[in-house]
Amino acid sequence: MTLANQLTLLRVALIPVFVLVFYLPYQWSYMASAIIFAAAAATDWLDGYLARKLNQSTPFGAFLDPVADKLMVATALVLLVGLHKSAWFTIAAAVIIGREIAVSALREWMAELGKRGSVAVSYIGKIKTTAQIAAIIVLLAFDVREYPLMETVGYILLYIAAALTLWSMVMYLRAAWPTLMGEEGSGKS
Template sequence: MNIPNKITLSRIFLIPIFILLLSIPFEWGQWNIGNADLPISHFASGLLFIFASSTDWVDGYYARKYNLVTNLGKFLDPLADKLLVSAALILLVELGLAPAWVVIIIISREFAVTGLRLVAAGEGIVLAASKLGKLKTVTQIVAIAALLLHNFPFSYLAFPFDTILLYIALFFTVLSGYDYFAKNWHVMRDTK
């Protein structure tokens, strides 16, 4: 197993730690930041989420730079992203920090595009990530990080950066999902 795949696996292994850190009611206290209180466990989870998300860029860069792109990596990398983002979004709903309907749309889009990719793969077609798909991922990650950090540092300004970015992420999620299906509907139509 090459280094980029090991980095991707490390992202997957960080997910249970992230879930436990955010789910268990640690009595670590909280910080008052602007108009909100930030539990220290949410702060630690936010930092872990940011670190885990950054490994996505690192493994991709390393794989392309040193020509270490593998089929295992093509499978694990998007899986790791979807697991991490889905876990974070579901926990944000449980904590009352994100509306369930937004999370349902985002996760449904991920299932739909994954299904399209599986059908395409069965036909020997590889659907590469689009620029809209990458923009969707970036906006989701930044929105989730902002929500986990209770809108820090924007909470001092009483500016709802986290909420606005969540809706921007929702917009790009829907738009990129439509784009995938519009460009690749022939895969579904022409499947034997």
């Protein structure tokens, strides 16, 4: 078990801790849940860095890392949907979670065809992830009843992330479109 894989497993193990802290009936639970989420996000960067730097990339890590990321983000968004009780928030969260499911399925299908490289993570996906993590941390860290400005900042970041989510999904679908439509090698475009 490599250090990178241990960090990824730690990220998964933090999910129930994150949920429990989120629901604690104390004012400090907002900041504590944001810190746990931020720590999980940091391990996402760190495990990838270590896997590359120490040449410790493994098939298990390649599988588990994106799963851990999606589990943590989806869990955070579901918790925040319950807290914010807003159609606008729920729409953005549904877009983000729905895209993650769709792109994961697309990548799996393309990998079965030996074409995973055509739907590899793009630069826009990295920017989307950064905006998404920043939005979630802001929305977790502050009680929106006491800090309405931070709620606004969090919503703006969340909508930026949702827009980038849609944009990156369109890019992945365009890259895979010829394969999806069975047009490869047929001369059609």
